[in-house]
Amino acid sequence: MEEPCISPQALKSLSDVSITTPFFDARSGFDAAAFAALSGTLKAGSWLILLTPSFTCWPSRPDADSLRWSDASEPIPTPHFVHRFCQRVCANPEAIVWRQNEPLMLPEEEPRPHWYPADGHPQAEQAAILASLSTLPAGIAAVTAERGRGKSALAGMLIRQLAGDAIVTAPARGATEVMATFAGDGFRFMAPDALLAGDIRASWLIVDEAAAIPGRCFASWSPVFLAPY
Numbered sequence: 001m002e003e004p005c006i007s008p009q010a011l012k013s014l015s016d017v018s019i020t021t022p023f024f025d026a027r028s029g030f031d032a033a034a035f036a037a038l039s040g041t042l043k044a045g046s047w048l049i050l051l052t053p054s055f056t057c058w059p060s061r062p063d064a065d066s067l068r069w070s071d072a073s074e075p076i077p078t079p080h081f082v083h084r085f086c087q088r089v090c091a092n093p094e095a096i097v098w099r100q101n102e103p104l105m106l107p108e109e110e111p112r113p114h115w116y117p118a119d120g121h122p123q124a125e126q127a128a129i130l131a132s133l134s135t136l137p138a139g140i141a142a143v144t145a146e147r148g149r150g151k152s153a154l155a156g157m158l159i160r161q162l163a164g165d166a167i168v169t170a171p172a173r174g175a176t177e178v179m180a181t182f183a184g185d186g187f188r189f190m191a192p193d194a195l196l197a198g199d200i201r202a203s204w205l206i207v208d209e210a211a212a213i214p215g216r217c218f219a220s221w222s223p224v225f226l227a228p229y
Helices: 032-039 064-068 079-091 124-134 151-161 173-186 192-197 215-226
Strands: 023-025 049-051 166-169 204-207
Touching: 023 032, 124 151, 151 166, 151 173, 151 204, 166 173, 166 192, 192 215, 204 215
Parallel strands: 023 049, 166 204
Antiparallel strands: none
């Protein structure tokens, strides 16, 4: 039976999917954003397997993904990026580089803290952040972490604590499904444009995928949410 296969572009919408041991084929082109999105879908204990050309010749090979962002009519090499990427992989003690016709060399396994699946309750780090946010004075707080680390779940838990006194916005509503699950009945979503034009009644504005929202929106929202209503 043929294994499921999706395009790199489709990977960028998989934020709510968990995958065990995926393969990413970068032999003809490497979409770094799609690779990052795939890494955020890994289940605990999984491997992410990246198929590449030989590290020796990869930097000089034309990259088919360059057609997506360059003005060239033909694929072009991306030597600086690929060389840096190979350097970082080789320097990572937990990454395995298995070259063709060479034996597989596994790193020594080091003790790790026990991992527990999500059960609806905050993990220790999430609980600490929730406690800090609950006593935060009026202002702006930014919570940053790598993909798949529980930011959306954390935001949903905060909304549940606030008993609905919050509005959520994001570039697309589909990106907030995990947040909505943890928020329960208190989840209220407004698109960025609707927020700019609407009469806002909430003490908190929670912005997901904030990097994809124009700065002018934040400039318009800040006076509204930082002022009492």
